[in-house]
Amino acid sequence: MDYKFLINNLNLNKSQKVIGTDKGLAKIGDGIVNLAYSVAKSIYLTNNNQNDKIIRTGKKVSKIILGSALKNADMKRFAKTRANAHDLADTVEAILAYVWLSNKMTLSDIINFLVDNLSGDLYNRAEEIEKVTIAFTNLLKYIKKFLPEN
């Protein structure tokens, strides 16, 4: 899989803001975030239940969670100025799409990273929000090295 040509023009004038505010990247990233989290949550719940039950599930990751993760990872500078929660979430999605399209992380890498960084009882909604925020915060911190420094 090589779709790197889809980001050729972004790499001409590579900057944190150019990547973090690209609307098309955010749309592609929305799909990456939701698919990766659905599979990661399924694996996590399957690996962590008493009855060896196989659990398949899916869940759209809320904009609030993604926005908080961006702030926690100290990466708000990738977003546009005066960004609202929706804009911050779009920035997380754009960044993830950029890293994926750059072949720095495969979908499988992202899924496995999330599985390894999930914890606690994801059936408890408040706890899920807290733990998923942590997982995405860690993911953002990890991928910083694949992103431009300015």
Next chain:
Amino acid sequence: MDYKFLINNLNLNKSQKVIGTDKGLAKIGDGIVNLAYSVAKSIYLTNNNQNDKIIRTGKKVSKIILGSALKNADMKRFAKTRANAHDLADTVEAILAYVWLSNKMTLSDIINFLVDNLSGDLYNRAEEIEKVTIAFTNLLKYIKKFLPEN
């Protein structure tokens, strides 16, 4: 990437209806459909414009399109009896997740198949609906061979 264990229990009593009506599979499949189509549409539009412009975009594939594709591919028997449009779409998503989790098609295979089967002017919404229905119909026909016969 091997997440095949997530479908182990489905393979014990493998049937078209067991796969096609699994709610968890449908949730995972929703992510696959939307990510694959977003990337496929971006590639198609990038390859087919006069100005060598790179286009990144994303689009949730409507339930109507997926339901029509299931009917056109003559695969309604995978869905539950008296299925409405929403149920039919869920069945398409479940089937795609099953094929992906079985490692019969990678995400990249699905994206490339869609790109090869898209045509026409996707900026025209009526035409997009028609052409995307055709692409998903062809995809379903193609993956029949990976699915149980009953």
